[in-house]
Amino acid sequence: GAILVINCGSSSVKFSLIKPLSGETLLSGLAECLHTPDAKIIVKLNGEKQTYKLPNPFNHQTALSVLVEQLQQLDLVKDITAIGHRVVHGGEQYSQPTLITEDVEQAIKQLAKLAPLHNPANLIGIKACQQAFNDLPQVAVFDTAFHQSMPEKAYIYGLPYSLYKAHGIRRYGFHGTSHYFVAKQAAEQLNKPLDQCNLISAHLGNGCSVTVIKNGESVDTSMGMTPGEGVIMGTRCGDLDTGIIFHLVENLGYSIADVDKLVNKESGLLGVSGLSNDGRTLENAMLEDNHAQATLALTIFCYRIAKTIASYSASLTQLDGLIFTGGIGENSNWVRTEIVKQLALLNFSLDEEKNQATRFGASGNIATKDSRACWVIATNEEWVIAEQSAQLLTNLVK
Amino acid sequence: GAILVINCGSSSVKFSLIKPLSGETLLSGLAECLHTPDAKIIVKLNGEKQTYKLPNPFNHQTALSVLVEQLQQLDLVKDITAIGHRVVHGGEQYSQPTLITEDVEQAIKQLAKLAPLHNPANLIGIKACQQAFNDLPQVAVFDTAFHQSMPEKAYIYGLPYSLYKAHGIRRYGFHGTSHYFVAKQAAEQLNKPLDQCNLISAHLGNGCSVTVIKNGESVDTSMGMTPGEGVIMGTRCGDLDTGIIFHLVENLGYSIADVDKLVNKESGLLGVSGLSNDGRTLENAMLEDNHAQATLALTIFCYRIAKTIASYSASLTQLDGLIFTGGIGENSNWVRTEIVKQLALLNFSLDEEKNQATRFGASGNIATKDSRACWVIATNEEWVIAEQSAQLLTNLVK
Ligand SMILES: Nc1ncnc2c1ncn2[C@@H]1O[C@H](COP(=O)(O)OP(=O)(O)O)[C@@H](O)[C@H]1O
Ligand SMILES: Nc1ncnc2c1ncn2[C@@H]1O[C@H](COP(=O)(O)OP(=O)(O)O)[C@@H](O)[C@H]1O
Structure with a gap:
């Protein structure tokens, strides 16, 4: 099987269809300029790029419908076993990849207070994928998760402790997925x-x-x-x-x-x-x-x-x-x-x-x-x- | 001769009469709780402390008058060759101790924008000393001065460069006099x-x-x-x-x-x-x-x-x-x-x-x-x- 990986921004969607064991990318691309008449989707397949203008409404939903059509034409839909979403802020709740349920969606929404630019866009992507691939499991992988192992001395600011307790004001850290990936690669180099x-x-x-x-x-x-x-x-x-x-x-x-x-x-x-x-x-x-x-x-x-x-x-x-x-x-x-x-x-x-x-x-x-x-x-x-x-x-x- | 060193806060004045070569302290102390009826002055001499209540008006001027009286009674006034003021913010103008003139006072006032809690209090001390010791030279020693040797990579923030040029927004650093003193002492220890x-x-x-x-x-x-x-x-x-x-x-x-x-x-x-x-x-x-x-x-x-x-x-x-x-x-x-x-x-x-x-x-x-x-x-x-x-x-x- 393959996983469709979605990274959704406020006016863009990046996607890759990846074999999880080998990391082989079957197809990738992005939709950009959403919410404008310039909205387009670029699909990369076997080193070749195709660009398609998106029809009205120029939104994430449309972008994903066009992607699904492409995947169907290429007969790739049947290979997809799940959708993996990059979600920016997982707060203290999420230190692991998480199957997206209604509760998890609510939590991601709650956490938008801490990541007002990112989490709402990630949620749009989740919603759109639920419509486009309604029978597939959706997984959230959080940018903050890898850093949940930090000790208190690293994540508590020099502020009144009550601000942490009442409002979650602390260091969370981002780019966790990337730091984790390169650390794993370095471990291989070290043979440890x-x-x-x-x-x-x-x-x-x-x-x-x-x-x-x-x-x-x-x-x-x-x-x-x-x-x-x-x-x-x-x-x-x-x-x-x-x-x-x-x-x-x-x-x-x-x-x-x-x-x-x-x-x-x-x-x-x-x-x-x-x-x-x-x-x-x-x-x-x-x-x-x-x-x-x-x-x-x-x-x-x-x-x-x-x-x-x-x-x-x-x-x-x-x-x-x-x-x-x-x-x-x-x-x-x-x-x-x-x-x-x-x-x-x-x-x-x-x-x-x-x-x-x-x-x-x-x-x-x-x-x-x-x-x-x-x-x-x-x-x-x-x-x-x-x-x-x-x-x-x-x-x-x- | 000796130097009267003044460190003036908004409701306090610290003072020491010091022999500049040996560092010997002839007398020291502080006035505190200024602007309140509790205003008092504590004078330390030969290891003994004396506390005097200050008369109304409970201000820096009164504190310095009482200090002058004490110094006169102890026959120490004639030893004083200058007043040295700790001034917190010297901006980019002052990387050296500076004889206080009207221009320098104006500059210290200007720099209060960058040090609103400190520079105005330092100016009050300067004014009060001018009245109390009107024939003695007054010197400003700036807390920022020692750090004026920092290179640009250390003092420029990641902000638009124009904020530095137009408004002096940069790192200045403080405690310079202390860092300089202990560095000199360490150099002696190192014999270099x-x-x-x-x-x-x-x-x-x-x-x-x-x-x-x-x-x-x-x-x-x-x-x-x-x-x-x-x-x-x-x-x-x-x-x-x-x-x-x-x-x-x-x-x-x-x-x-x-x-x-x-x-x-x-x-x-x-x-x-x-x-x-x-x-x-x-x-x-x-x-x-x-x-x-x-x-x-x-x-x-x-x-x-x-x-x-x-x-x-x-x-x-x-x-x-x-x-x-x-x-x-x-x-x-x-x-x-x-x-x-x-x-x-x-x-x-x-x-x-x-x-x-x-x-x-x-x-x-x-x-x-x-x-x-x-x-x-x-x-x-x-x-x-x-x-x-x-x-x-x-x-x-x-
Ligand atoms: N050859 C290069 N030399 C210097 N910088 C480069 C080079 N190639 C790419 N970059 C820089 O990498 C940055 C983008 O990094 P990237 O990891 O793609 O960004 P993102 O954080 O958006 O994923 C840009 O500043 C780009 O100029
Ligand atoms: N024996 C000690 N153990 C721990 N801290 C001390 C001790 N003696 C003094 N301090 C601390 O030093 C600090 C005051 O430092 P000081 O240099 O006098 O302050 P300032 O910055 O006002 O000049 C206070 O937090 C005080 O508790």
């Missing part, structure tokens, strides 16, 4: 069971987070109650003196909504560079045009990631290695060099030849012989979602 | 000039900050634009997901003023423990009553300090040692143990006998032989202020 591995993984994409993994479990991570905390990202500022927010509101005329927009949409690499939120664009501007603000943005980006990686040495007494993943982590040898050269006191150093060779999907250890291991690993959250969904169903049947 | 020393210093008092010092200069520090950023402190939460602030305001009915009060006055050790902001009280509650929340508060406190110390390894390629100072850093062997055991990957380990012996004003290296150095050093900001004030005057005369 995951639960004997101590790792730090840096997922550097549009969103960025760093996680420290002790005996195979997440024990701290840089994103917090929301995905806005931690290192700087494409358009998010990451850690910020709270006093700056008060200053913006009290002295500079910002509303809270203005500040929210500022720190989430106009900051990060985009804000510092004044040029782009895109790692590649900035790297070109720096290397080819000597663009000072692009250089500064990337320099701050790397320094703060290096500090975060180094800070996690406080959670470990042993460290097997460091993992780079995500679009920037997998592709930018410049970023990796800049980060690792600031980790010399933790005994990391890169083999520049290997570093330059390991890009565009290549994986491997790019460290020197004297260094702790440092791997580039292409992430594959879809495969984890497929695998965990299939596993859950097998366990339910038993 | 300060500009060849690479150190991390943790000032742990009511306010807490960690600073990394490269070749004698501050290159990063945990407090930010305001003293609210960084590790958790007595009543401040330190680093916080900005998303929590939006959640408090948008979903939980807080005003911005409520949030300001929450994170600055009701959080930190006090907030997590629900018991006290005082390190000693919490340690007693933990060790004697097994108080769970006190234990959690201190555990988080130590973990976050350890993470911050470890993070600063990213700024260094060599590290000579770690310094503990401030009320908690100088006195709590428990806190030091808990922090240093999380720094094993950076090759720190404590000699527990030395750790326990080095308290209540004792100084020294408490690390094992195999460890990097780890000093307890009693801070003395007043001495630095006296020394730098005297030095400035000498240079002006030349």
Whole structure:
């Protein structure tokens, strides 16, 4: 059988049909520009892309109907054993993949308070799939689940404890599926069971987070109650003196909504560079045009990631290695060099030849012989979602 | 000659009369409860304390008049060559001690936007001293000055760069005088000039900050634009997901003023423990009553300090040692143990006998032989202020 993996955003749906054991992708693609007349769906099959305009109404439901038609024409529907949904926020309830029932839907809705941008979109995807595939089991795989193993010292903020008890204000962490996937891959490289591995993984994409993994479990991570905390990202500022927010509101005329927009949409690499939120664009501007603000943005980006990686040495007494993943982590040898050269006191150093060779999907250890291991690993959250969904169903049947 | 060192808060004035070369304190004390009928002044002389009620008006001016009377009776006024003021925020203008002129006063007033709780009180002290000692030179020594050596990657936030350019929104750092003092002391222990020393210093008092010092200069520090950023402190939460602030305001009915009060006055050790902001009280509650929340508060406190110390390894390629100072850093062997055991990957380990012996004003290296150095050093900001004030005057005369 195969699992249809769905990652639903407010105006897009990403999908992949995956064999859970091998990770083989039978078909993938995305629907985008939903809720606009430009709505379209792109289907990738055997390395070829087909684009179809979506008919009115330009919504998730329509996108999924068109997908079902395609799957039927290709005679793939009969292979699908379940739908696996990426759900962003699982709160404290969900540390495992979960069969979606009405209660679970209610819980995901409740948790939208903590993830107002993500959980409602994930629910739309769930509803639409229930209509499109009404007899198939649907599984939720939560971005927060892997981090539920964190100890209190890592997840409690320095706020009145009552805010945690009454309102769930704590660190949850995100990108859990990705950190878990790359940790498992690193364990294979180390030839050890995951639960004997101590790792730090840096997922550097549009969103960025760093996680420290002790005996195979997440024990701290840089994103917090929301995905806005931690290192700087494409358009998010990451850690910020709270006093700056008060200053913006009290002295500079910002509303809270203005500040929210500022720190989430106009900051990060985009804000510092004044040029782009895109790692590649900035790297070109720096290397080819000597663009000072692009250089500064990337320099701050790397320094703060290096500090975060180094800070996690406080959670470990042993460290097997460091993992780079995500679009920037997998592709930018410049970023990796800049980060690792600031980790010399933790005994990391890169083999520049290997570093330059390991890009565009290549994986491997790019460290020197004297260094702790440092791997580039292409992430594959879809495969984890497929695998965990299939596993859950097998366990339910038993 | 001697320097009268003044540290003026909104309802208090601390003062010390100090010989700048030796650091000898001829007289010290504080006026407190100003603006209330309980206003009093406590004068310490030769180890003895005298308390005097202040007459109406119960203000800084009155406190300083009473101090001047005392100094006259003791025939100490003629020894005073200058007044050295601790001024909290010097912005980017002031990286050095500065003779206070009308322009400088204006600048300190301007900078009150960035330090609304501190700079206005410091100005009151300056004005009152001008009246009380109208023929003596007055010097400002800024808490931010030592950190002006930070590189851009450490002081620029992940915000639009224009906010820095237009409004000075950047990391400034505080406790600079203390970090500088203990770094100088550590350099003596190392028998090296300060500009060849690479150190991390943790000032742990009511306010807490960690600073990394490269070749004698501050290159990063945990407090930010305001003293609210960084590790958790007595009543401040330190680093916080900005998303929590939006959640408090948008979903939980807080005003911005409520949030300001929450994170600055009701959080930190006090907030997590629900018991006290005082390190000693919490340690007693933990060790004697097994108080769970006190234990959690201190555990988080130590973990976050350890993470911050470890993070600063990213700024260094060599590290000579770690310094503990401030009320908690100088006195709590428990806190030091808990922090240093999380720094094993950076090759720190404590000699527990030395750790326990080095308290209540004792100084020294408490690390094992195999460890990097780890000093307890009693801070003395007043001495630095006296020394730098005297030095400035000498240079002006030349
Ligand atoms: N060759 C490259 N060099 C530098 N950055 C790259 C390169 N290729 C992709 N990136 C960057 O990766 C980021 C997107 O990462 P990705 O993991 O795809 O994002 P998402 O978090 O949306 O899944 C973008 O900033 C992109 O510029
Ligand atoms: N023996 C001790 N054990 C633990 N904490 C102590 C001890 N002595 C003092 N402290 C703590 O030091 C803190 C005050 O530090 P101090 O440097 O005097 O403050 P400030 O930042 O106001 O100058 C308080 O939390 C106090 O409880």
